[in-house]
Amino acid sequence: MSAHDRQSEVPGLDELQRRAAATSAPRREEGLVVCENLVRIYQTGGVEVQALQGLDLAVSEGEMIAVIGASGSGKSTLLGILSGQDVPTAGTAEVAGHDLLTMKRRARLGYRRTAVGFVWQQTARNLLPYLSAAENVMLPMTYTKVGRSGRRARAEELLDLLGVVHCRDRYPDELSGGEQQRVAIAVANANEPRVLFADEPTGELDTATSDEVFAALRRANKDLGVTVVVVTHDALVSEQVQRTVRIRNGRTSTEVLRRVATDEHGVEALSAEEYTVMDRHGRLQLPSEFTERLHMRKRVRLALEDDHIGVWPAPAVPRQDPEGESGTPDPLT
Numbered sequence: 001m002s003a004h005d006r007q008s009e010v011p012g013l014d015e016l017q018r019r020a021a022a023t024s025a026p027r028r029e030e031g032l033v034v035c036e037n038l039v040r041i042y043q044t045g046g047v048e049v050q051a052l053q054g055l056d057l058a059v060s061e062g063e064m065i066a067v068i069g070a071s072g073s074g075k076s077t078l079l080g081i082l083s084g085q086d087v088p089t090a091g092t093a094e095v096a097g098h099d100l101l102t103m104k105r106r107a108r109l110g111y112r113r114t115a116v117g118f119v120w121q122q123t124a125r126n127l128l129p130y131l132s133a134a135e136n137v138m139l140p141m142t143y144t145k146v147g148r149s150g151r152r153a154r155a156e157e158l159l160d161l162l163g164v165v166h167c168r169d170r171y172p173d174e175l176s177g178g179e180q181q182r183v184a185i186a187v188a189n190a191n192e193p194r195v196l197f198a199d200e201p202t203g204e205l206d207t208a209t210s211d212e213v214f215a216a217l218r219r220a221n222k223d224l225g226v227t228v229v230v231v232t233h234d235a236l237v238s239e240q241v242q243r244t245v246r247i248r249n250g251r252t253s254t255e256v257l258r259r260v261a262t263d264e265h266g267v268e269a270l271s272a273e274e275y276t277v278m279d280r281h282g283r284l285q286l287p288s289e290f291t292e293r294l295h296m297r298k299r300v301r302l303a304l305e306d307d308h309i310g311v312w313p314a315p316a317v318p319r320q321d322p323e324g325e326s327g328t329p330d331p332l333t
């Protein structure tokens with residue numbers, strides 16, 4: 001090969017930059033809410049609790065999702081971070097372009113007041129007891145430039161939308177649990193937030209009342225366009241959204257996507273499919289029920305097919321005895 005040929009093989013600066021860009025960090029997730037590799041470590045009495053251990057989540061604008069998971073899996077910690085009440089230890093947490101890791105105190109206060117809304121499980125925690133329903137809804141608007149008549153009109157409109165306009169002049173202790181939560185949803189939407197977070201909003205309610213509250217959340221999502229992230233233990237509630245995200249041990253593990261499918265006879269039916277979450281590096285966790293059944297440990301063999309990837313247990317490797325003769329297979333323990 002001549003010196004000239006070798007020269008022509010050396011890539012130019014543009015080509016090197018292009019290659020570097022292609023191999024650098026994978027593309028960031030897109031969405032109104034984006035968490036990547038999110039970590040929250042609590043330190044209490046010298047003990048470290050890793051509440052979130054590299055959680056990934058992306059929620060698109062206008063979506064309504066349910067977050068489920070066992071007690072202690074990190075659901076409330078996630079909501080606390082996304083609503084600006086708590087600060088993550090590491091990773092990425094962005095909501096509507098706000099970086100929740102680097103946000104300063106003052107900006108955080110503004111964020112909590114106008115960018116997001118929050119509904120707690122405890123009905124009494126959402127409303128001030130000495131204000132009427134309408135006054136509760138008007139209160140957050142005092143942080144904005146909306147005048148008194150504008151505030152009153154917006155409160156009336158929200159209470160009407162959520163089916164509790166008849167409660168406008170009543171105090172919280174004169175409302176049922178379901179009415180209180182619907183007024184709380186109105187309060188959380190007062191300043192036209194981009195995202196509404198609700199932590200077990202139906203946790204203290206019976207089934208019929210929970211349905212009403214959940215219908216109010218759906219109405220807020222549909223009619224006000226607010227993106228909704230709701231944490232729930234209630235399987236019936238989580239089945240009413242298009243996407244349910246399950247958190248296990250501080251990470252997103254699986255997602256159930258629901259959609260209406262039409263068969264060849266034009267009959268519509270709701271289908272639900274469960275997916276394992278893959279992070280942007282291509283990592284995913286195989287369910288232990290699968291790996292145990294097929295005795296998959298340490299290594300697996302992958303094969304790329306036209307439309308899927310096959311995963312097989314690795315064959316047992318014969319163990320080499322000291323004399324150099326092959327002996328019993330090593331079961332890769």
Ligand SMILES: Nc1ncnc2c1ncn2[C@@H]1O[C@H](COP(=O)(O)OP(=O)(O)OP(=O)(O)O)[C@@H](O)[C@H]1O
Nearest residue numbers: 042044049051069070071072073074075076077078
């Ligand atoms: N302030 C805190 N200090 C120390 N550890 C905490 C704190 N808050 C939460 N934890 C721990 O972090 C882990 C996740 O808690 P988190 O409240 O987020 O779970 P959860 O899924 O919301 O549970 P639940 O469904 O019971 O409300 C748990 O082990 C919990 O004990």
